[in-house]
Amino acid sequence: MRHVRRHPRRAALLLAGLLPLLAGPVAGCGSGQDDPPPAAVEAPAEEAPAEDAPATEEAPPTSAVPAAVDPCALVTKDEAEKLAGTRLQDAVPAPEACTYTAPPTGPTGQVEVFVGDGAKKFLDIERDLGHELRPLAGLGEEAYATHEAVFILRSGRWVSVRLVRLNDPAENRKPLEQIARTVAGRM
DSSP: OHHHHHOHHHHHHHHHHHHHHHHSOOTTOOOSSSSOOOOOOOOOOOOOOOTTSOOOOOOOOOOSSOOOOOHHHHSOHHHHHHHHTSOOOOOEEETTEEEEEOOTTSOOEEEEEEETHHHHHHHHHHHHTTOOOEEOTTSSSEEEEOSSEEEEEETTEEEEEEEEESSOGGGGHHHHHHHHHHHHHHO
16 A cells, blocks of 8 residues: 555556456456457368279377276275275275275275376375385386385376275285285286
């Protein structure tokens, strides 16, 4: 407020310059009433193949993006229960994730499967926190284990499996490595 009192002319000029921006529609979000019609864009006419030219089949486009993977298919409910050491509820699927949780009345247990960017972000956070990452050999381009999770990079896609239990983390080492091998075989 102090600046406006000292320089009312500057404030008025600034406000006058901003008003058209504030009052006018945001690009692409106009009401349509005062907006000029969009320029007509004509699609180029397709040329008909020459009568005597042989028909050619186009090769299907190749993509560097791996095919989608169902996280719940990477770890079954039976495998999640074995890993957690307790009965778990049915899977709760989400885009690029799958979670199995223990019933509210049972012991604590949860298994989370992440595919893609979420799995890679989880690994990056583990690294940033300085958590121990043990390399796992023979599972893909890269594979690591922590006290609570495994991370696998195979065919250009990251997958992680996280285990939540109230036990000594050393007890989880072998079961986590086993599930990592199972998941890597399904990727």
